[in-house]
Amino acid sequence: MGNYSSKIAWMSDVAVNSVYRGRKRKCIEEDNCDSDSDFIERTLQTPKKRKLLTTAQYIYKTLFQEEKGSDITVFILGRPWRLHKVYISQSPYFASMFSGSWKETNQKIITVEIADPAITLDSLSTVLGSFYQDEVSLEPKEVISILATATLFQLQGLIDQCTEIMIETTNIKTVVPYYNAAVSYGVPEAKKAAKKWLEVNLLGYGWRYPTFLREITPEFMAELINSPGLVAMQTEFCLYMMLREWLFIHMEDNDDSVEVDDYYKKHTWSEPLLETTIGKTYSAPFKALRMKYLLLDYQDVKILYSDNLIPPKWLHEAYKEQWLHLLHIDANHDRGPKKMSELEFSNECFRCGRCVDKPSEHIWRWTAFLFGLDLVVYLDTTTLRIRRNHRLDTDHITINQRKRNVMIRISLISLDEQRQIKHMQDSGILRISLHKNEEKQLMSLDKQLTYPLYISVNMQVVTPFIEKDDESISNITELET
Numbered sequence: 001m002g003n004y005s006s007k008i009a010w011m012s013d014v015a016v017n018s019v020y021r022g023r024k025r026k027c028i029e030e031d032n033c034d035s036d037s038d039f040i041e042r043t044l045q046t047p048k049k050r051k052l053l054t055t056a057q058y059i060y061k062t063l064f065q066e067e068k069g070s071d072i073t074v075f076i077l078g079r080p081w082r083l084h085k086v087y088i089s090q091s092p093y094f095a096s097m098f099s100g101s102w103k104e105t106n107q108k109i110i111t112v113e114i115a116d117p118a119i120t121l122d123s124l125s126t127v128l129g130s131f132y133q134d135e136v137s138l139e140p141k142e143v144i145s146i147l148a149t150a151t152l153f154q155l156q157g158l159i160d161q162c163t164e165i166m167i168e169t170t171n172i173k174t175v176v177p178y179y180n181a182a183v184s185y186g187v188p189e190a191k192k193a194a195k196k197w198l199e200v201n202l203l204g205y206g207w208r209y210p211t212f213l214r215e216i217t218p219e220f221m222a223e224l225i226n227s228p229g230l231v232a233m234q235t236e237f238c239l240y241m242m243l244r245e246w247l248f249i250h251m252e253d254n255d256d257s258v259e260v261d262d263y264y265k266k267h268t269w270s271e272p273l274l275e276t277t278i279g280k281t282y283s284a285p286f287k288a289l290r291m292k293y294l295l296l297d298y299q300d301v302k303i304l305y306s307d308n309l310i311p312p313k314w315l316h317e318a319y320k321e322q323w324l325h326l327l328h329i330d331a332n333h334d335r336g337p338k339k340m341s342e343l344e345f346s347n348e349c350f351r352c353g354r355c356v357d358k359p360s361e362h363i364w365r366w367t368a369f370l371f372g373l374d375l376v377v378y379l380d381t382t383t384l385r386i387r388r389n390h391r392l393d394t395d396h397i398t399i400n401q402r403k404r405n406v407m408i409r410i411s412l413i414s415l416d417e418q419r420q421i422k423h424m425q426d427s428g429i430l431r432i433s434l435h436k437n438e439e440k441q442l443m444s445l446d447k448q449l450t451y452p453l454y455i456s457v458n459m460q461v462v463t464p465f466i467e468k469d470d471e472s473i474s475n476i477t478e479l480e481t
Contacts, residue, residue, distance in 0.1 A: 097110070148184075159185075175194050199224065221284070231411070338431070340464070350460065379455070385439055404433070430442060
């Protein structure tokens with residue numbers, strides 16, 4: 001009886017467990033079903049995306065690349081371009097061709113003659129293809145060809161895009177080609193950007209690269225030397241040293257074994273080179289030098305005569321002017337400039353400059369012969385100051401006037417990785433009076449300036465003569481009056 005009861009109990013437990021397991025399985029199945037149902041529901045509600053051709057992409061692919069539906073064939077650079085009047089008439093060049101009394105108005109086949117070597121099949125493909133697109137991607141290495149082609153077809157939007165790319169990518173490899181292209185195709189913004197890059201970098205960086213110097217023509221080099229914005233490094237004589245390097249590269253481009261100094265030491269010309277038939281081609285930049293500032297140091301003058309590039313007669317007027325200034329100062333008739341226009345200042349001033357690699361306290365002077373005026377510059381992390389240093393124990397000529405006028409303009413320049421101007425601070429033209437051993441602050445440095453910091457200084461320490469002719473002495477009398 002007891003065994004029977006145990007069996008009944010066991011069977012009951014089995015039944016209960018079986019029912020429990022059945023219910024559990026059912027719940028699990030129901031849960032899985034609900035889960036699957038949720039997944040299916042989410043799947044049905046999730047959008048399935050597939051990138052389709054936009055209208056512009058379809059038009060470009062079908063009409064331009066596959067040339068379907070073409071109603072005109074244009075032969076350019078020997079290749080037929082099967083195009084569509086309605087699209088290419090976006091160009092004023094083609095629009096005027098297809099209207100009016102031109103013979104091409106009703107022709108199905110026309111020829112466009114190309115004389116510009118900068119226009120290529122690749123640039124034509126890009127520019128003609130732009131008629132069928134709503135945006136165009138341009139690579140900087142192709143920008144000059146695209147600009148040339150866009151200029152031919154008078155596409156101002158594409159010209160503006162090329163201009164932006166040129167300004168953004170101006171560097172030592174592109175600056176001269178960009179400048180030449182900007183001049184050829186009338187793009188003033190790109191021309192201005194390229195010229196500014198050259199004004200800042202020619203002396204401090206560019207002239208170390210022969211390939212870069214070789215690209216600069218005599219006419220363009222003369223324009224740069226004349227430029228009021230040119231940043232000089234050290235003194236004006238460094239401009240001459242750069243030009244002798246530039247001349248050497250243009251004269252001796254087939255012999256890489258000759259060093260520039262050896263070339264000038266062993267030269268064979270007996271008359272000043274810039275007066276010879278060959279030399280006259282390269283004379284314009286040298287004529288643009290401010291000759292009077294090449295004569296401020298004895299060692300510099302020795303190099304001038306040893307090189308025998310500049311004819312002595314070019315220097316005669318400079319010698320005379322400097323000697324008259326010296327006499328004028330010694331007679332205590334010139335206490336420095338009192339008033340000059342910006343143009344007069346830019347044309348007359350002594351140009352000098354310096355590069356400071358890192359923020360710290362710096363002190364220097366430009367050791368040029370400034371008629372006995374010893375000016376010392378002080379730079380720290382916040383200010384730039386100048387001091388008139390008056391020493392009694394010096395062996396040099398010393399200006400003894402109690403007060404001395406100086407006109408000065410300072411530009412502080414920070415550059416980015418392409419050596420484009422990142423930040424520039426300009427003092428404008430300052431007129432200061434310095435007593436003996438007096439120091440004055442010229443600028444408070446902007447916080448945006450970074451290092452290396454380029455410092456460009458233009459100075460005028462003497463009153464300029466009214467005219468530079470044989471009546472200079474009478475002009476001195478006028479100034480005294």
